[in-house]
Amino acid sequence: MRTTRRDFVKQTSLTTAGLVVGVGAGWSRGIAPANERINVGLIGCRNQGFYVLREFLNTGQVNCVGLCDVDQNIRDEKLAILKKDYQQSPSIYGDFRKMLDDKNLDAVIIGTPDHWHCLQTVYACEAGKDVYVEKPLANSIGECYQMVAAANKHNRVIQVGQQQRSSGVWQGAMDYIKSGAIGTLMKVNIWANFNYGIGSPKQADQGVPQGVDFDAWLGPAPLRSFNPTRFHGNWRHFWDYGGGLMTDWGVHLLDMALLAKDITMAPKQVMGYGNNLAFPEYSRETYDTMSVIFPMDDYVINWQHAAGNQTGPYDKPYGVEFVGDKATVVADRGDWSVKLANKEDTAQAVLEAEKFKRSGEHSDVGSHVRNFMDCMRTRNKTNCPIEAGSNVAIYAHMGNIAARSGSGKLVWDDQAHRFDNDAKANALIMPKYRESWALSGI
Numbered sequence: 244m245r246t247t248r249r250d251f252v253k254q255t256s257l258t259t260a261g262l263v264v265g266v267g268a269g270w271s272r273g274i275a276p277a278n279e280r281i282n283v284g285l286i287g288c289r290n291q292g293f294y295v296l297r298e299f300l301n302t303g304q305v306n307c308v309g310l311c312d313v314d315q316n317i318r319d320e321k322l323a324i325l326k327k328d329y330q331q332s333p334s335i336y337g338d339f340r341k342m343l344d345d346k347n348l349d350a351v352i353i354g355t356p357d358h359w360h361c362l363q364t365v366y367a368c369e370a371g372k373d374v375y376v377e378k379p380l381a382n383s384i385g386e387c388y389q390m391v392a393a394a395n396k397h398n399r400v401i402q403v404g405q406q407q408r409s410s411g412v413w414q415g416a417m418d419y420i421k422s423g424a425i426g427t428l429m430k431v432n433i434w435a436n437f438n439y440g441i442g443s444p445k446q447a448d449q450g451v452p453q454g455v456d457f458d459a460w461l462g463p464a465p466l467r468s469f470n471p472t473r474f475h476g477n478w479r480h481f482w483d484y485g486g487g488l489m490t491d492w493g494v495h496l497l498d499m500a501l502l503a504k505d506i507t508m509a510p511k512q513v514m515g516y517g518n519n520l521a522f523p524e525y526s527r528e529t530y531d532t533m534s535v536i537f538p539m540d541d542y543v544i545n546w547q548h549a550a551g552n553q554t555g556p557y558d559k560p561y562g563v564e565f566v567g568d569k570a571t572v573v574a575d576r577g578d579w580s581v582k583l584a585n586k587e588d589t590a591q592a593v594l595e596a597e598k599f600k601r602s603g604e605h606s607d608v609g610s611h612v613r614n615f616m617d618c619m620r621t622r623n624k625t626n627c628p629i630e631a632g633s634n635v636a637i638y639a640h641m642g643n644i645a646a647r648s649g650s651g652k653l654v655w656d657d658q659a660h661r662f663d664n665d666a667k668a669n670a671l672i673m674p675k676y677r678e679s680w681a682l683s684g685i
Contacts, residue, residue: 274303281616284309285352286339286363288321289475291377292354295404298605298612299352300329305616308348311336314475315454337456339363343370350400350619353377358464358484358674361386365682368397373619375612377404379490380632384640385673387633388660389682394629402615402625403632405498407576409611411601413499416565416572416579419599420503424592425567425581430543431500432556432564435492440550442480442527443472463676472526480527483674486643487529488548489517492561493639494632499563499574500544501635509637510537512654517646522551535642546642576607644671 283305285296289312299305307325310333312318318335325331336342343351343366350373353363361381367374374394380403381387394401407413420428448468451457457469464483471477479485486493501507517530531550536543553560557573565572570592571582581596583589603610611626618625645653648667655662662668676682 280304280306281619282306282308282347282349283352284311284333284342284345284348284350285354286311286342287353287355287359287377288312289314289317290354291404292352293321293324295352295354295375295377295608295612298609299616300325300331301609302613302616307331307333309334309336309342309345311339311342313337313456313459314452316452337459340366343367343372348372350375350615356460356478356484357382357486357490359462361390362463362680362682364390364401365393368393368399371397371399373400373615375402375404375615376632378632379486379494379636379639380629381636382485382490383672383674384637384644384660387636387640391629391633398622400615400618400622400625401629401632402611402618403627403629404608404611405495405627405632405635406607406611407495407499408502408626408631409614410576410607411603411610412576412578412607413502413574415599415601416574417499417502419579419581419596420565420567420572422599424570424595425565425572426569428503428542428565428567430545430566431503432566433493433496433500433544433546433562434555434559435488435496435548435561436550436552436555437488437492437548437560438551438553440480440488440529440548441522441531442525443477444524445526446470446472461677463674463680466677470526477526480529482528482647485529486639487527488550489529489533489535489546489643490636490639492548493546493642494635496561496563497544497546497638498627498631498635500565501638503565504539504542506539507630507634509634509655509657510539510641511657512652513537513638513641513645514652515642515645516651517643529643530646533642533646535645537638537642644668647671 281304283299285292288310296307310318310321322335351367353360353376357379360376364374364376381390448470451469473481479491480487515535517533519530520532522531533548535546559575562573562575573580573582581592583592614626650665650668653662653665653668
């Protein structure tokens with residue numbers, strides 16, 4: 244019987260030379276025949292989602308069969324790019340559900356605003372599609388649990404877009420820390436200070452731009468009038484759609500603090516402060532200033548950000564400092580280094596650290612994409628499976644909730660998935676969807 248492209252994609256193991264591959268290996272070896280490619284669709288085409296799609300197409304192993312966006316202007320722009328750069332002409336959709344009806348679609352990339360991630364991932368799982376979903380996994384704690392349940396129920400391969408887990412820089416740093424070279428890890432200090440965290444200058448509400456289905460953009464979020472400061476590029480500064488710097492950069496950097504000790508459980512408690520202390524002429528709800536502490540069983544994680552102040556410790560706008568009793572590692576996406584009090588000891592430590600340094604053949608996102616494609620074929624867990632993406636998103640959301648609720652300190656009941664004796668905090672665990680949208684039973 245003839246093997247179809249779909250049979251090929253769903254094989255659990257491949258024996259054809261050059262097609263059994265790992266990250267950075269055979270995916271760059273030429274262009275696959277059309278009937279042997281993975282069929283991918285993109286939901287949310289403006290920025291990060293389209294960048295991720297490009298990394299899929301750059302493997303030479305992918306057909307883009309669908310583009311979905313609520314903004315016709317974005318759809319037209321991205322379609323023209325795909326025709327010019329990749330000679331591909333996918334179908335165009337304004338409603339992602341219609342794209343999910345395509346029986347030839349193997350996987351979807353979800354690059355929409357955070358408040359859409361849960362519904363689209365759950366619907367994709369129910370439709371039998373594998374999913375590459377951008378971070379943070381969801382815009383609430385409750386949605387994270389819903390998504391994990393759906394992925395497991397429908398046996399789908401999920402890659403959460405925390406590409407640092409596929410980065411040679413961070414993998415080398417993790418190996419060095421776990422080797423015991425810095426001694427006992429006592430605390431992890433994280434900072435993320437970015438100008439964009441202040442939002443954009445305030446504007447009055449306006450009419451919906453031509454070509455935009457704003458009701459569809461709002462989706463499960465509350466109905467409201469259109470304002471450009473809450474739309475393209477700015478939505479993450481409003482609680483209905485995002486969580487500000489805490490969830491945008493927090494899931495990337497907190498993830499490394501958890502990975503250093505292979506933490507897979509939600510925090511038992513969190514202490515947090517957040518406020519808008521500057522830039523009153525800018526439009527936002529999320530906080531320009533935050534400090535959050537996660538007391539762990541045998542170390543502590545500290546988060547802080549100051550939006551609009553794009554500098555920080557070690558002259559880095561963002562970074563992670565792993566403090567051990569023997570040495571300290573300082574890391575960002577570009578590199579990591581070792582710090583000791585004694586300069587002579589530091590010189591020797593630097594030489595030892597070089598043995599752990601790695602470089603990648605592809606960009607971090609490119610490696611992350613290739614790992615996802617490998618796992619689609621093998622049905623193995625990805626570098627950032629949905630459980631890992633869910634866990635770190637819960638940490639980030641708890642930081643925001645500690646500040647938003649005014650509680651300062653929260654204690655988490657991991658069995659009940661609720662905070663102990665805090666009604667205000669518990670009210671922020673799961674958003675109320677508009678009646679026209681609902682999660683089906685999981």
